[in-house]
Amino acid sequence: MGGGKSRSRASRAAASLLSKAIAHRLEIQQGDPVMRTSYRFIADGEPVLLATSFEPLALTRGTPIENLEGGSTPRGVPRMDTIGVHITHVGEDVTGRAARPCEAETLVVPSDCRFWSLSAPTTSVTIRWETADIVVWSERYVLSYRLPIPGRGLSPDGSSR
Template identity: 45%
Template sequence: MSKATPAYLAIAAELRAAILAGDLAAGAKLPSETQLMAQHGVSRTVAKWAISVLKGEGLVDGRAGSGVYVRDARRLVRHAHGRDMRAGAGPTSPFARDTARAGQQGTWEHDSRREEADARIAGRLAVDPGAPVMRTAYRFLADGEPIQLSTSYEPLHLTGGTAVEWPEDGAAVGVVARMDAIGVHVDEFVERVSLRAALDTEVAALALPARASVLTIERTYYAAGLPVETADIVLPGGRYDLVYRIPVD
């Protein structure tokens, strides 16, 4: 840390490194505010801020009357380079593949409904505002713990009346495999990754601490340049590694 680094961030960085290295294992109790004050020669406010940083990252939890403890910090690796896997090559759900690689059981909840595209989604799907779309909201769980949210949109002029109109009701699972089933060959996807504070609804749905941060991914699948699905994905900041493999022609 440079001399200009605020003391609370330096303390948080030291504790974070110990957690990620396994020196402070899942379930271990963090030094108390009083102990941090003594160890680093700082005020209680600085010690409190340092712990708040780790809480916001989802690395630790406070237990009333007991202290602050390291959460199970197992990270799920999202392998974007293999996310266009087709039927016959293993699970076609990207989330199912990611959790299987991690030795975890992946499950999800979903709610699909027909809606009209607002201006934002219409622009991403290259349709007119008000065009009919299938909207599906997902909550994904790894070993029963909520770990990802996603809301996807598909243009019903493409999927309406087909066997894959309702994303979770057909034989095929995953955007690429489902589009293959109706003769639409997905050949590209684009992702835009950002970091922001979690919304209250996301804090509740993902069981996050207050003031947590989340990664957001705006993803769109294309077939010969035509957008066929777009989604807003929300990941807890401290629970995911994003891995991208980009071919160089």
């Protein structure tokens, strides 16, 4: 998210029912309960990115990590390790699309702008445990990826050899 000096985020989590599209991405049934967490990321006082994460409550309900933002549990991959689900893959599918009116209003951008839209599935060996939708104004940011090539100068943990 740019080179801004100050960064923050606001989040809101609630149990909700699943749409057909999200159910398909999570490989579960439409209507199954999920924990939906919505984020708005701020850099230098300006909203810059929206993200919505969906996790099947069948995996996390009643565990210390049921609420993505709750308590002192770790974030990301180590969070799922705490309940014995070991993540093996994360990904991002990037497309371009027009901004939805509510997104343009929330990010304070022109209503006719284009967004980068990222669909981000996360899986373990046997299950898809999360999917996320992320949007960012394509006029403001470049999406840039650096992927290490195994055996070419970095050890498996990402450190230099």
